[in-house]
Every structure is written in structure tokens, then in C-alpha cells.
Amino acid sequence: xxxxKKGRRASGKRERLAAxxxxxxxxxxxxxxxxxxxxxxxxxxxGNVYYYFKTKDELVEAAIDAHARTLGGMIAALDELPTPxxxxxxxxxxxxxxxxxxxxxxxxxxxxxxxxxxRAGGLDRSVAAVMQTLxxxxxxxxxxxxxxxxxxxxxxxxxxxxxxxxxTNTFRxxxxxxxxxxxxxxxxxxxx
Numbered sequence: 001x002x003x004x005k006k007g008r009r010a011s012g013k014r015e016r017l018a019a020x021x022x023x024x025x026x027x028x029x030x031x032x033x034x035x036x037x038x039x040x041x042x043x044x045x046x047g048n049v050y051y052y053f054k055t056k057d058e059l060v061e062a063a064i065d066a067h068a069r070t071l072g073g074m075i076a077a078l079d080e081l082p083t084p085x086x087x088x089x090x091x092x093x094x095x096x097x098x099x100x101x102x103x104x105x106x107x108x109x110x111x112x113x114x115x116x117x118x119r120a121g122g123l124d125r126s127v128a129a130v131m132q133t134l135x136x137x138x139x140x141x142x143x144x145x146x147x148x149x150x151x152x153x154x155x156x157x158x159x160x161x162x163x164x165x166x167x168t169n170t171f172r173x174x175x176x177x178x179x180x181x182x183x184x185x186x187x188x189x190x191x192x
Contacts, residue, residue, distance in 0.1 A: 014052045016042040018062035022070075025063050026108045030115050035059065057121055064126045067109050071130060075137050084141035088157070088188050091138075092181040095161055099174035107165035109134075134158060145191060153191065160184060 020042035024033050038059060039046040053059045074094065078087045095102075105111065109130055116124040138157050142150035164180040167173075 013042070013044050013048065014062075017044055017049060017052055017059065018066045021059045021063035022066040022108065025060065025112060026105050030056075030060060030112070030119070057123060060116070060123055061126060064112070064123065064130060067112070067127070068130045068133065071109075071133055075133075078137075084144040085188055085192060088138070088141050089185055092184055095165075096178055096181045099168060099177035102165050102168045102177055103172050103174045104169070106169035107162060110162050110165055111169075131158070142191070147191060157184065 017038060021033075021038045024037050024041050028037065033056075035049050035053075035056060036046045039049045049059070053062065074091075078090050081087045081090055101108075109127060113124065113127045113131060116127055135154050135158050138154035139150045142153040147153055160180060164177055168176045
């Protein structure tokens with residue numbers, strides 16, 4: 001096997017472990033998740049996990065990085081839309097598409113942020129950076145709409161999403177997410 005093939009295979013396992021960590025941590029939480037849980041979800045022998053990640057915190061950091069990559073891809077796709085209003089409404093539509101998952105486990109990034117805030121080690125700052133990326137992007141959209149209060153509007157949008165994610169999860173009612181998205185669409189229309 002050549003070094004390049006070995007490198008591709010290694011990065012494939014590392015990426016699978018990171019993606020599995022993001023999913024399992026979302027479903028079970030950091031405290032309840034074991035390295036064996038993540039290894040099983042990634043279909044990687046548990047002994048191999050230690051080759052890529054020496055500690056559970058390193059795996060949590062990889063999960064945060066996976067969230068950041070997912071957000072980056074989503075933002076890139078949204079940026080293809082012609083207007084900031086369409087971009088913001090497409091963001092809402094994406095949240096609505098995830099309503100069943102949100103009803104079961106909450107917002108993937110928000111629940112991780114809340115859980116990590118209670119732990120030492122600084123991972124809470126890493127997940128905060130992911131949230132900051134979304135907040136900055138939303139602010140940019142409102143600014144492109146000509147709004148001087150773009151930061152306040154971005155905070156209101158993200159806060160609305162986080163709040164409705166909590167309620168959707170608490171009551172296990174995906175319809176709450178749909179109703180709030182419709183309200184937020186009308187709100188975006190009223191800002192133009």
C-alpha cells in the first residue's frame with residue numbers, strides 16, 4: 001500500500017469517528033457517551049479510536065469541528081441564493097427540515113454548547129465559535145438588507161431558533177418549529 005492510500009484510509013476513519021461523535025453526542029450527551037459508543041457508530045474497532053484520539057475531549061473537539069464543517073457547507077449553499085431575505089428564509093426551512101430530530105434531541109450545536117458550558121476544559125469556547133459563525137452570517141444578511149440594527153436582529157433570530165429548539169425538544173412537538181419558522185418568515189418580510 002502506498003503512503004497516499006494509507007493517508008486516505010486513515011483520514012477516512014478519523015472523519016467517520018468525528019461524524020459519529022457528532023451524532024452520538026447529540027443523541028446521548030457528552031456524559032453518557034463512551035468511546036465504544038462512538039467506535040460502534042463509526043464502524044471502527046474501539047482500539048483504533050485511540051490511534052486518532054487520545055482522549056474523549058479530543059473526540060468532542062472533533063465533533064465540534066464536524067459541526068463547524070456542516071455549518072460552513074450550509075452557509076456556502078445559502079450564499080448561492082440571490083437575496084439576503086431568501087437566504088434567511090432558506091435557513092429557516094433547513095431548521096424546519098430537522099424538526100423531527102430537534103424534537104428528539106434538541107439543536108445539535110445548542111445542546112452541546114449547554115452541556116459543555118458545565119464542564120471545565122475550554123470546549124465550551126470551541127462550540128461558541130461555531131455559534132458565532134452563524135450569528136455573524138445572520139448579521140451580514142440583515143446588514144445587506146440595509147438594517148443598521150443588524151446585530152440585534154441576528155441575535156433575535158438565533159435566540160428564537162434556540163428557544164424554539166428547546167421547546168420543540170421539551171414538548172416533543174415538531175409542529176412548534178414549523179409554526180415559529182412561519183412567524184420568523186413574516187418577521188423577515190416586515191424588515192425589508
